[in-house]
Amino acid sequence: MSGPLRSGPSSWRRAASVVLAAGWGRPDPAAPSLPAAGFRLLLLQRSQRQGFLPDAHVFPGGVLDAADSSADWQRLFAPHLGPPRFGLSSALPSRAAFPVLPGDRPDAADSDPAALLDDVALRICAIREAFEEAGVLLLRARGAQPHSGPAPEPGCALAPPPDLEAWRARVRSDPRHFLHLCAHLDCTPDIWALHDWSAWLTPFTRPGGRRFDTAFFLCCLRKPPTACPDMAEMVGYQWLSPSEATESFLSKEIWLAPPQFYEIRRLANFASLSDLHKFCLDHALEGRERWLPITLLTADGALQLLPGDELYLEDSDYLENSLSTEKKIEEIMKEGKKFHRVVMHDRHLYSIHVTVPTKHKHVYPKTYVVAKSRV
Numbered sequence: 001m002s003g004p005l006r007s008g009p010s011s012w013r014r015a016a017s018v019v020l021a022a023g024w025g026r027p028d029p030a031a032p033s034l035p036a037a038g039f040r041l042l043l044l045q046r047s048q049r050q051g052f053l054p055d056a057h058v059f060p061g062g063v064l065d066a067a068d069s070s071a072d073w074q075r076l077f078a079p080h081l082g083p084p085r086f087g088l089s090s091a092l093p094s095r096a097a098f099p100v101l102p103g104d105r106p107d108a109a110d111s112d113p114a115a116l117l118d119d120v121a122l123r124i125c126a127i128r129e130a131f132e133e134a135g136v137l138l139l140r141a142r143g144a145q146p147h148s149g150p151a152p153e154p155g156c157a158l159a160p161p162p163d164l165e166a167w168r169a170r171v172r173s174d175p176r177h178f179l180h181l182c183a184h185l186d187c188t189p190d191i192w193a194l195h196d197w198s199a200w201l202t203p204f205t206r207p208g209g210r211r212f213d214t215a216f217f218l219c220c221l222r223k224p225p226t227a228c229p230d231m232a233e234m235v236g237y238q239w240l241s242p243s244e245a246t247e248s249f250l251s252k253e254i255w256l257a258p259p260q261f262y263e264i265r266r267l268a269n270f271a272s273l274s275d276l277h278k279f280c281l282d283h284a285l286e287g288r289e290r291w292l293p294i295t296l297l298t299a300d301g302a303l304q305l306l307p308g309d310e311l312y313l314e315d316s317d318y319l320e321n322s323l324s325t326e327k328k329i330e331e332i333m334k335e336g337k338k339f340h341r342v343v344m345h346d347r348h349l350y351s352i353h354v355t356v357p358t359k360h361k362h363v364y365p366k367t368y369v370v371a372k373s374r375v
């Protein structure tokens with residue numbers, strides 16, 4: 001296996017995404033007032049003109065803007081909820097030491113006492129992006145009974161305002177308008193409905209490639225809100241269950257990048273929306289981990305190695321390099337036992353191998369191997 005050749009440091013963009021899981025299917029006839037049993041996920045189709053992941057299906061999300069941590073939000077959250085956490089439950093213990101990014105900095109609020117904490121600002125970013133990209137408003141009326149900590153039940157998105165398109169154009173041109181929209185609707189971003197879920201760093205693929213440091217939040221909704229892609233950055237959308245999304249990917253109807261595929265397979269562990277929501281409430285994560293997948297190029301495909309895998313190297317050289325081998329995937333898989341990896345046989349054929357125990361009370365996907373006839 002060959003190792004690193006030095007290349008310059010990437011510039012990292014901080015970003016946030018929200019995985020929207022909405023109740024789907026017929027309610028139980030025995031308990032019609034309860035929400036539907038199953039759930040589907042909102043996947044947005046990126047434009048082919050995007051510089052990064054063109055045409056991919058992704059969860060709503062994008063780059064953190066200074067407006068997301070503006071102290072001006074404090075007035076909107078008042079009088080019930082105040083800084084620093086605005087009623088969010090206590091902070092997760094800080095992340096593992098690896099990897100440290102060149103641009104890692106203290107929480108914005110450490111350097112500017114008026115700025116919002118990253119935990120709050122990243123949630124506002126994900127909620128703003130869901131509005132910009134899908135027209136979905138994850139907002140909460142300011143007059144609603146304040147609750148301390150995460151939302152006890154899955155909620156609903158707010159009905160879009162009649163002048164949705166005008167507002168969306170304003171917010172897209174200047175993210176500061178998102179606060180004005182919230183004030184106009186007498187709402188706050190529903191930061192309590194977004195649960196910490198995961199964090200992914202874009203793996204190194206080539207020098208100068210775009211790199212994101214993305215926080216993923218999970219939000220359960222009782223029913224799917226109307227989604228309306230902006231038809232610029234996003235040109236389509238689908239609500240798909242984890243198994244439907246997997247099938248659509250394998251049959252080449254949609255393309256998913258490995259982190260999205262991993263998250264979809266992780267969500268396949270949950271049989272119902274209430275199981276998923278209960279998991280988010282009961283298993284509030286015990287720690288924050290940010291994963292840097294390391295790419296291992298093989299003779300016939302590639303692997304993305306994740307922390308805990310026996311080939312994973314906690315070495316900062318792999319922030320800017322991949323590994324390579326002349327061996328084939330099958331050979332590499334026969335040699336090992338301790339797996340936490342996504343195997344990329346080709347662009348539409350991934351498998352996931354997990355034999356490591358989970359950390360921080362999270363759940364990992366089950367090993368997912370596609371039938372030999374499809375390989």
Ligand SMILES: CC(C)(COP(=O)(O)O)[C@@H](O)C(=O)NCCC(=O)NCCSC(=O)CCC(=O)O
Pocket residue numbers: 015016017052053058059060061062063200201202203205211212214257258259
């Ligand atoms: C898509 C986002 C990076 C936001 O981008 P935007 O253009 O909207 O600002 C983000 O939502 C996201 O998905 N982040 C997850 C981490 C990430 O970077 N995922 C892509 C991984 S690319 C990869 O694995 C290479 C695989 C390949 O090209 O075959």
Ligand SMILES: Nc1ncnc2c1ncn2[C@@H]1O[C@H](COP(=O)(O)O)[C@@H](OP(=O)(O)O)[C@H]1O
Pocket residue numbers: 047049050051052061062063129231232233
């Ligand atoms: N009409 C359009 N077609 C393609 N991409 C668009 C677009 N309008 C905006 N974008 C791109 O979408 C990205 C914005 O993503 P987000 O707000 O989710 O972070 C930006 O990419 P760049 O980062 O390449 O400029 C922006 O250029």
Ligand SMILES: [Mg+2]
Pocket residue numbers: 060061062063129133233
């Ligand atoms: Mg985006």
